[in-house]
Amino acid sequence: DQQVKQNSPSLSVQEGRISILNCDYTNSMFDYFLWYKKYPAEGPTFLISISSIKDKNEDGRFTVFLNKSAKHLSLHIVPSQPGDSAVYFCAASAFSTGGGNKLTFGTGTQLKVEL
């Protein structure tokens, strides 16, 4: 079963406007939520995270919002820039039964920022 879902496979936004990427999850045991950005032929790079006990975290142009009651989080990028065009993955962290800590990823949203 898909514990982390990104229902929009793609999003197109004009330069300077806000980009909003959404993510839903089902497992209430997740303790951190993270966003990664991925360019083609490269590994994902960490963008921003939020603890499950918070509802907002901001870092420059990037803000992540968490709504625990709705099991929903979103990433806001303001203002959007052409260099932001990439695939964005939502991920959630939880401890495994064996003692390790693992990330479960969504399917990704391709963001295209147009001039």
Add this chain to the structure above:
Amino acid sequence: DVKVTQSSRYLVKRTGEKVFLECVQDMDHENMFWYRQDPGLGLRLIYFSYDVKMKEKGDIPEGYSVSREKKERFSLILESASTNQTSMYLCASGGTGGYGYTFGSGTRLTVV
């Protein structure tokens, strides 16, 4: 900066071959992971390791095994490669809650 190095960027192997994908990290992290990325399916966890010689199955371990003899090195093994294992393979290390993982650049494996 944490560096995670995957030994090959591109590999082409034949069906039935035994394939080794190597990953090395330089930051003394306990946790290391292997994911595969496929279009429309996101990143799916194959195996992970939270200590030397310790391993745990991820969501799609069938057809794969792993080896972690030293802390800095985590190997993914395809015992008998099949065409449905053609994919981008990503290694990661770290994993301390909110700081996430550092990923390698990936290995694009094609099985023919």
